[in-house]
Amino acid sequence: MKNPYRYSQKISTGSKVKTILASFLLILYLVPFALVAINSLKQKINIVRFPLELVDPKGPQWINYKHAIEEMAFFRSFGNSFIITSCSVVLLLVFSAMAAYIFVRASEWKACKISFALLLASMAVPFQVVMIPLISIYGGIFGILNSKTTLILMNFGFGTGLCIFMCDGFIKTSVPIALEEAATIDGCSYHGIFFRIVLPLMKPILSTIAILQILGFWNDYLLPSLVLGKKRLYTLPLAIRTFYGTFTNDYGNIMAGLMLSIIPIIIVYIFLQKYIIGGVIAGAVKS
Amino acid sequence: MNQKMSNGKKTFLFLSFAGPSVLFFILAFVFPLIYGVYLTFTDWNGLSSTVNFVGLANYKVVLHDASFWKSLSLTVGYSLVSVLTINLVAFGLAYLLTSGIKGQNFLRAGFFTPNLIGGLILGYVWQFIFSRVLVPFYKFLPVALLQKSWLSSPHTAMAAMIIVTTWQYSGYMLLIYIAGFVGIPSDLIEAAKIDGANEHRITRSIRLPLMVPSIVISLFISITRTFKVYDLNLSLTAGGPYDSTKLAAMHIFTKAFEEQKYGIGQAEALVMFIVMAAIALTQTYIGKKRELEM
Numbered sequence: 001m002k003n004p005y006r007y008s009q010k011i012s013t014g015s016k017v018k019t020i021l022a023s024f025l026l027i028l029y030l031v032p033f034a035l036v037a038i039n040s041l042k043q044k045i046n047i048v049r050f051p052l053e054l055v056d057p058k059g060p061q062w063i064n065y066k067h068a069i070e071e072m073a074f075f076r077s078f079g080n081s082f083i084i085t086s087c088s089v090v091l092l093l094v095f096s097a098m099a100a101y102i103f104v105r106a107s108e109w110k111a112c113k114i115s116f117a118l119l120l121a122s123m124a125v126p127f128q129v130v131m132i133p134l135i136s137i138y139g140g141i142f143g144i145l146n147s148k149t150t151l152i153l154m155n156f157g158f159g160t161g162l163c164i165f166m167c168d169g170f171i172k173t174s175v176p177i178a179l180e181e182a183a184t185i186d187g188c189s190y191h192g193i194f195f196r197i198v199l200p201l202m203k204p205i206l207s208t209i210a211i212l213q214i215l216g217f218w219n220d221y222l223l224p225s226l227v228l229g230k231k232r233l234y235t236l237p238l239a240i241r242t243f244y245g246t247f248t249n250d251y252g253n254i255m256a257g258l259m260l261s262i263i264p265i266i267i268v269y270i271f272l273q274k275y276i277i278g279g280v281i282a283g284a285v286k287s
Numbered sequence: 288m289n290q291k292m293s294n295g296k297k298t299f300l301f302l303s304f305a306g307p308s309v310l311f312f313i314l315a316f317v318f319p320l321i322y323g324v325y326l327t328f329t330d331w332n333g334l335s336s337t338v339n340f341v342g343l344a345n346y347k348v349v350l351h352d353a354s355f356w357k358s359l360s361l362t363v364g365y366s367l368v369s370v371l372t373i374n375l376v377a378f379g380l381a382y383l384l385t386s387g388i389k390g391q392n393f394l395r396a397g398f399f400t401p402n403l404i405g406g407l408i409l410g411y412v413w414q415f416i417f418s419r420v421l422v423p424f425y426k427f428l429p430v431a432l433l434q435k436s437w438l439s440s441p442h443t444a445m446a447a448m449i450i451v452t453t454w455q456y457s458g459y460m461l462l463i464y465i466a467g468f469v470g471i472p473s474d475l476i477e478a479a480k481i482d483g484a485n486e487h488r489i490t491r492s493i494r495l496p497l498m499v500p501s502i503v504i505s506l507f508i509s510i511t512r513t514f515k516v517y518d519l520n521l522s523l524t525a526g527g528p529y530d531s532t533k534l535a536a537m538h539i540f541t542k543a544f545e546e547q548k549y550g551i552g553q554a555e556a557l558v559m560f561i562v563m564a565a566i567a568l569t570q571t572y573i574g575k576k577r578e579l580e581m
Contacts, residue, residue, distance in 0.1 A: 019388040025380070026397045029454065032412050033400070035420055051420045095307040102304035111301050115309050122316050124567075126515040128536050129560045130316055132543045132553045133323035136331070157315025160308045190300060219405025221518040226544075237407045237518075244411060244522075251419070258411055265403045273396045277462065280399070284463045284504070 033262065040064055040255035047251040064256035071247065072257055076232065077239035078264065084148055084224070084235060085217040088155035092213060093206050096160050100167030101194055105177075116168070119161040127158070127222065135226050151227045155217055163209050166283065170205035171198070204282075211279035218265065236261050327554040332547040345550040354530065355555050358538035359562065365445065365534060366513040366566075369452040373509050374502070376457040381464030382490070395465065398458040406455065410522030413451045414438065441531030444524050448532055451523060452513060460505045467501030468494070503574035507567055514563040535559045 039047045041064065042056040068074065103116045134154070139145045175198055183193045221237040228234060234242070240261050247253045269276060292300075327345050331338045349355060380398060384391045401409060418436040425433040437443040471494060479489050517536040520526065526533030533541075539559065543552030 015386070015388045018383055018386055019390065022380075022383050022388060022394050023390075025383075026394055029398055029458075030400065032416055032454075035416060036412050039415075048419065051423065091307075099305035099308040102301060106297075106300070109297060109301065112305070115305060115312075118317065119308075119312060122312070124511075124564060125316075125320070126511070126536075126556075126560055126563065128515055128517075128539050128556045130319040130323060132539075132549055132556065133319035133326055134315070135544075136326065136549060137319060137322055153311055154315045156308075157311035157313075160312050161316075164308065191303070194304070215403060219403075219407075221405060221407045221521075237405055240408060240411070241522075251415070254411075255415070258408060258415075261408050262404055266400075269396075269400070269403055274392075276403075277392075277396055277399060280402075280459070281462045281466050284459070284508070285466050 036255050036258050036262075039251065040259045042252060042255075044250050044252040047255065061252060064252040065260070067253045068243070068256035068260055071253065072236075072239040072243040072260070073231075073234070074239070074260055077234050077236045080148065080233060081218060081235040084151055084155070085214055087148075087152045088159070088217050089210055089213050091152065091156045092159045092163050093210060095156070096163035096209070097167050097199060097202055097206060098194060099160070100164045100171055101198055103164065104168055104171045105180075116164070119164050122161045123165065131222070131226065138227075145227050146230050146233060148228075148233060151224060154223065154227065155220075158223075159213055159216075163213070166209055167202065167205055170202060174204075175201050207275065208279040208282040211276050212283045215265075215276075323553050323556070326550050327557065329550050331549050341550070345554045348551050349554045349558060352551075352555075354533075355535075355538055355542075355558075357530070358533050359535045359559060361445070361532070362514060362535040362559075363562070363566070365448060365452075365532075366510060369449050369456075369513045370506060370509045372449060372453040373456045373460055373513075374505055376453055377460035377505065378464050378498075378502075380457065380461050381468055382494075384461070385465055385468040395462070398461055400458065401455045402459045406516065406519035407522045409451060409455055410519045413447070413454075414523050417447055438524055439528055441528060444528060444532050448520065448523060451519060452516070455519070456509060456512065460509060463501050463505050463508075464498070467498045471497050499574060499578045503571055503578070506570050506574065510567045510570060511563065514559070514566075 035051065038054055039051060041060040041062070042053075043058065043061055046053065046056050099115075103112045106112050107116075135145070138150065138154075144150050179197055180193050183197055188196070219237065220235075221241070224235050224238055225241075228238060231242070240257055243257050244254060247257075328340055328342060329338050330341045330344075384394055388394075417438050421433060422436055432443070437447045475493055475497075476489055479493055484492070515536050516534060517540065520532065520534050520537050524532040526537050535555070536559075539552050539555050542555060543549050
């Protein structure tokens with residue numbers, strides 16, 4: 001592409017076929033969402049009879065959305081998801097960056113060595129291994145389940161390993177120690193250095209982590225399903241699950257409910273697409 | 288921070304910087320992990336106040352629990368086939384999208400879409416496709432595969448799980464492979480072209496070997512993710528029909544929280560972890576060795 005003069009002939013013919021092929025595959029990829037979208041506006045009888053028809057003979061059935069919003073308490077679940085996701089991510093970013101900083105700059109301290117090694121090792125362990133004891137301890141012994149705060153703190157505890165690992169690599173390669181030394185000479189405290197110099201420099205890695213974690217927390221089902229037993233605390237995935245259970249045969253409402261869970265994240269994606277893709281690539285290659 | 292510093296000052300600095308992360312990591316992970324190992328030696332049901340120490344009895348039960356081994360072997364099979372299909376599709380798409388076609392950023396973003404939406408919802412979306420959309424096709428295309436819902440018989444239900452998993456994760460692995468393709472020095476490829484190598488030869492002798500690091504990462508991520516899959520399994524097939532798609536994670540969940548056998552469930556979780564770690568590490572070890580040789 002950078003040298004159009006040389007390959008212009010070859011690219012124009014070969015790439016047309018490839019572009020068409022890739023576009024066709026993309027359409028195939030997105031068909032499932034399109035099918036849910038068109039069926040979310042039909043009566044249930046027509047969904048069952050003619051799932052491929054574009055519109056309902058009686059026009060778009062917006063009533064499905066009204067029912068779904070009410071039945072899955074959409075706004076409340078959305079609010080819960082929003083609070084849990086944003087609080088978890090902010091906690092994670094600030095404290096993981098701080099921890100990674102001391103782990104890098106004081107890597108010869110024993111406490112740093114041990115904690116870093118443990119945090120690294122934890123990343124390989126699937127959640128199922130700690131799920132049962134987690135519920136035994138915090139549900140059975142302490143009785144602090146059914147609280148957003150508990151879930152947020154658990155998200156923080158589980159997520160911090162990966163975040164510290166990613167911050168650690170970034171600080172080592174991209175945060176120059178000379179700046180910090182200059183600040184020390186000027187009499188700045190370690191906390192001052194971190195918040196005034198290091199944290200602003202970490203923006204690229206922090207935005208990558210934020211993107212990965214927001215997607216993870218927003219879509220998480222298993223941990224919230226164990227921690228949040230009360231309906232008023234349900235996040236979107238939990239709400240859609242119970243909604244599904246009660247409306248198993250009413251496909252119109254169910255399709256609308258699924259769309260309601262999909263739409264918010266797609267809207268965000270349309271605006272932040274470049275950053276999300278970039279963040280995911282950076283995260284994937286790092287981990 | 289290596290100047291002479293009093294121990295008190297060191298402790299203060301460590302706690303003020305790393306304290307919160309380490310504390311909640313211990314509370315959420317280390318403490319439960321240790322307690323979990325203890326649980327496997329007890330008969331606790333999650334409710335009663337009496338906890339009896341039963342030694343290795345739970346492990347014995349796990350060893351003889353045919354349904355657990357069935358779910359674990361289903362998981363291994365499902366994971367291996369999915370990992371293969373995910374990575375083949377992702378590699379092919381990445382090759383297509385880096386060969387200088389128009390609108391590749393848009394296409395990349397499009398293929399990534401399923402990863403934005405959690406497994407639970409993706410499973411429900413496909414449950415609808417398999418049980419309602421594909422079946423009417425039988426009228427136009429009378430092949431046996433379309434006669435009834437894929438989710439209603441064991442082999443096709445497992446195939447459905449694999450298709451959805453491939454659809455879900457190939458867009459993610461695609462990004463890793465694109466990063467790999469872009470990282471290949473273009474002068475190497477040009478030199479090969481001058482030497483008369485065709486596309487096929489360039490891919491086999493230059494691209495593939497240089498992509499080994501991306502392949503190792505991708506395989507590791509896809510193995511660990513498919514091994515612990517739960518939400519997609521729950522919403523797409525719920526383990527049915529006749530437990531033919533009940534994967535290990537779901538088996539453990541049912542054992543612990545529905546049958547209230549915490550100790551047995553926990554012992555199974557440990558076994559699952561060991562099997563997964565063995566597969567993922569072997570793969571990485573072989574991959575790294577190849578990386579060095581090339």
